[in-house]
């Protein structure tokens with residue numbers, strides 16, 4: 163393993179110019195396990211299978227939580243109910259990633275970003291909003307590195323219903339809306 167690498171260019175360092183440690187395990191045992199999602203995440207994942215993005219809201223502070231929480235951590239009280247966010251919104255921030263979700267090196271980078279979701283009847287600022295981190299498709303590397311992608315409208319591209327499993331990957335990506 164090499165030591166920490168200083169960024170060559172704070173706006174982004176080319177993949178072929180940087181060494182980063184990749185952890186590899188020559189022997190990977192098989193582990194079978196169940197994970198209890200709990201009420202909030204369980205309902206959120208079930209919603210994805212139906213093509214819905216569900217969240218919860220707190221009437222005291224007006225916040226909407228996507229992914230949902232059962233308690234408002236700002237007001238220290240139980241949330242007041244469930245709300246359905248639209249499957250579209252704007253790109254709040256984005257980067258080009260050279261590492262896959264399973265930490266493998268990617269030959270071609272992918273755009274990953276935080277999507278600020280629309281929720282009918284609510285307005286949000288840029289600091290606290292319901293949103294998801296996901297792949298962004300239809301954006302070029304230049305769109306991301308130049309930050310032109312920030313503020314772009316995007317819409318979820320869903321897998322066909324029969325292929326959905328109740329996972330965040332039931333959404334393939336958020337696609338940049340072309341007027």
Ligand SMILES: [Zn+2]
Nearest residue numbers: 220223234237
């Ligand atoms: Zn609250």
